[in-house]
Amino acid sequence: MYKARIVGTGSYLPERVLNNSDLEKMVDTNDEWIVSRTGIRERRIAADNQATSDLALEASKEALASAGIKPEEIELLVVATITPDMLFPSTACILQAKLGAKKAVCFDLNAACTGFIYALSCVKQYLEMGTYKTALVVAAETLSKVTDWQDRNTCVLFGDGAGAAVLRREQTERGVMGVYLNSNGNYAELLNMPAGGSKIPATENTVRERLHFLKMKGNEVFKIAVQSMVKSANEAVRVNNLTWDDVKFIIPHQANTRIINAVAKRVGVPIEKVFFNIHKYGNMSAATTAVGLDEVVKKKGVKKGDILELVAFGAGFTSGACIIRW
Numbered sequence: 001m002y003k004a005r006i007v008g009t010g011s012y013l014p015e016r017v018l019n020n021s022d023l024e025k026m027v028d029t030n031d032e033w034i035v036s037r038t039g040i041r042e043r044r045i046a047a048d049n050q051a052t053s054d055l056a057l058e059a060s061k062e063a064l065a066s067a068g069i070k071p072e073e074i075e076l077l078v079v080a081t082i083t084p085d086m087l088f089p090s091t092a093c094i095l096q097a098k099l100g101a102k103k104a105v106c107f108d109l110n111a112a113c114t115g116f117i118y119a120l121s122c123v124k125q126y127l128e129m130g131t132y133k134t135a136l137v138v139a140a141e142t143l144s145k146v147t148d149w150q151d152r153n154t155c156v157l158f159g160d161g162a163g164a165a166v167l168r169r170e171q172t173e174r175g176v177m178g179v180y181l182n183s184n185g186n187y188a189e190l191l192n193m194p195a196g197g198s199k200i201p202a203t204e205n206t207v208r209e210r211l212h213f214l215k216m217k218g219n220e221v222f223k224i225a226v227q228s229m230v231k232s233a234n235e236a237v238r239v240n241n242l243t244w245d246d247v248k249f250i251i252p253h254q255a256n257t258r259i260i261n262a263v264a265k266r267v268g269v270p271i272e273k274v275f276f277n278i279h280k281y282g283n284m285s286a287a288t289t290a291v292g293l294d295e296v297v298k299k300k301g302v303k304k305g306d307i308l309e310l311v312a313f314g315a316g317f318t319s320g321a322c323i324i325r326w
């Protein structure tokens with residue numbers, strides 16, 4: 001049986017750290033509120049001259065090195081992002097040139113915070129069908145560039161980063177197992193970036209009205225995030241005929257510690273199995289689960305055959321979970 005096995009992972013976080021006391025000087029907020037309401041203590045911010053593809057490049061190099069694979073061997077390159085370098089060409093094509101992945105077929109995938117899981121599920125199909133043998137999936141974001149640094153409701157939440165995984169078609173029982181995905185476009189107005197697309201093109205007014213920044217009705221998103229992640233987390237376990245006892249680590253999207261705790265409680269997973277890095281990085285959208293996977297693999301002593309679950313929720317709304325047999 002052919003599977004898409006993850007043969008290498010990598011991540012990259014920009015050097016600049018923005019902590020909660022820095023934010024106290026920018027907007028009317030305080031460390032106590034941010035930590036108690038979100039769990040976030042600091043986040044990374046890309047340099048002015050760093051685009052999403054630059055973060056993606058560093059994460060990709062690390063993933064390729066850990067897999068022992070050369071850029072020229074990549075046949076499929078998918079970048080999950082909502083903060084592309086530009087609307088077109090795709091960040092995947094820009095990354096292809098920087099990486100020297102000459103042979104790769106490249107495209108971007110936008111599923112917001114669920115992007116890495118959607119991309120894994122997409123690449124899994126190509127590899128299992130035999131269309132391609134070697135793929136690189138990168139989830140990279142520079143959310144700091146679309147964050148309204150005057151809006152305390154959102155600016156405390158987000159950060160920049162990138163994670164990458166190299167996958168190969170192999171005859172094995174290991175790899176990306178059954179995936180559960182879900183989308184609901186009825187809530188697009190709760191979380192979006194209004195201007196800069198074809199609906200509201202950029203004008204002096206859109207800039208003045210701060211419409212090129214991420215907008216979120218956090219309170220309403222919170223409830224749906226918990227419900228959707230619980231459903232996705234449980235469905236992925238069910239479609240793979242597993243129980244929660246089989247799962248070694250759950251790597252959830254990191255939007256809010258209270259969301260993660262509520263999800264863990266409702267699905268009945270002991271909190272020791274749940275991975276957290278939100279205190280260091282905040283919400284990095286698609287990059288969150290990709291960076292989480294790399295950190296779990298490298299720091300938590302994941303062994304051959306261990307079962308991991310990634311689960312996420314994001315703008316769209318999108319939601320999903322995937323099981324990986326390591």
Ligand code: COA
Pocket residue numbers: 028029030033034037038113152153154156191218219220221222225255256259283313314315
């Ligand atoms: N510092 C201090 N006070 C703040 C603040 C900040 N950074 N941000 C908001 N507040 C205030 C609000 O103005 C409000 O004040 P009011 O009661 O006087 O109006 C109060 O805190 C409570 O706001 P509320 O929005 O109800 O807080 P909350 O407990 O829902 O927490 C979020 C806000 C954004 C942290 C939370 O709703 C959340 O995490 N939402 C979901 C995030 C998510 O899942 N994102 C996308 C998925 S990827």
